[in-house]
Amino acid sequence: MVRAQRPTDPCVVLVGATGALGVTVLEMIGEHRMRYREIRLVASARSAGREIPVGGRTETVHDLEDFDFEGADLVLFCAGEAVSRRWVPVAMAEGALVVDASGAFSSNPEIPLVVPSVNDCLLAESPAEVVAVPSGMTVPLTVLLHAVEGWRGVRQVVMSTYESASGLGHQGVEELLEGSELTLCDPGSELPADRFRPALAFNVLPAADRLLENGASRQEERLVQETQRVLGMPDADVAVTCVRVPVVSGHGATLFVETDDPVDRPGLMELLASLPGFTVHDEEAPGSAPTPLTAGDPDRFHVGRVRVSPRSSRGFLLWLVFDNLRAGGASTLLWIARIALASRASGERLKSGPR
Known part of the structure; x- marks a missing residue:
């Protein structure tokens, strides 16, 4: 069943929607019934066109290279550092609030690095355009x-x-499972070692x-x-x-x-x-x-x-x-996003003054 939408609900964009963290974020959005006016899923060209069920509807994955961030209120970046460095400024230019989990901005002193219940007061003190999410550990x-x-x-x-292995996403898990199966069938097999060097299976x-x-x-x-x-x-x-x-x-x-x-x-x-x-x-x-x-x-x-x-x-x-994907990743990301959205909304109300 599709939940009723409110005009104040945000338009959410999820970059890296088909990766391990992105998939977990979508699961938790559904479980916790996070409110949104619209959700747009974005990934690399090889995932473009996939249909993914979200909140009672089916959403199509868009190619990041061709995606337009116009109209987005909240953009969640769950891809790699290179993707965030290139596309976060593009999302910001469209006025979106960005929450980035890649680590690309974790050392930037001008961008708040937030852990809920520790220093989330930073967002209340000064609403941010970009918020960095620390590593799960x-x-x-x-x-x-x-x-x-x-x-x-x-x-x-x-x-x-x-x-x-899931710390390196789907490909890390797939390589571990493939290497484990090969080892069990033939202990002398040459194991895949693209994501992990040397191979991680039984190691x-x-x-x-x-x-x-x-x-x-x-x-x-x-x-x-x-x-x-x-x-x-x-x-x-x-x-x-x-x-x-x-x-x-x-x-x-x-x-x-x-x-x-x-x-x-x-x-x-x-x-x-x-x-x-x-x-x-x-x-x-x-x-x-x-x-x-x-x-x-x-x-x-x-x-x-x-x-x-x-x-x-x-x-x-x-x-x-x-x-690491739920407690250390998606849960923290969504918690920070809620705090940051509330802080931005409060700041906008203060700027607009009484009506």
Whole structure:
């Protein structure tokens, strides 16, 4: 059933509509019955013409190269950095509010980088034309560190991530599945290694992105810089290693946080349970620590193996796992879009004055 439309509902454009994140965004728009006056789906030429059901209707995918952004109120970019760098200015020129999840603008000081419940006040203070969405791993990390900083202070952070194939979209998943099937049929087979080098099937890769001259990977550098920027702590001591694992979907991470003041486990558990979007799993029951397959609600961040450092009470360790496409991606993107749209509407009402 098609929902009734209101004149104030936005015209939404989704760029990257057939990619892994874009498909998840469409699923969540339908699940949460997000209101819109019109939705236009955009992708590369190879996907143009596809018919996709959205909100009780069938929408045709448009070719980005020929697409006209005129009339769009909200444009969600769920494609790669190169696409965003080229087309975000075009969408802005038509007066649209842009929310970009590619990472292309995450280091631009003139564009707000927002994590809901941490620094979304930036949008209320000054309505933006473009809002950058951090990487999926940055979101739970900053929500947690923001709370810990106010509770016991943060001195140092050491994180290792275990990132799934879906972090590189449909093609990453397809390559992992193809390589796994080939290995099971013939262990000596030459495996596909276009998206992952070396091949990811039955393997663990010590870097989840390309390596930079300083030895860090692009993903590691982005995670550190985004965390420092979102928290407003440019000198925060954050060390990260991002690893790619042969899991179809669902990211995990181990985290050690050294605090300024001593930590007690009951207080820490209470703090974690209070974090928006977090579920804490109690390890007293064997096998209760969350995993990508067993965590539960895909729209929440799941924490387990919580323990105070055995050598010093000024620190703790934990395990984090979440659905990178939903909790770490689409949910955050749509939450930011709602806040940014409301902020823009409020700003326009203030400019127009009383009627």
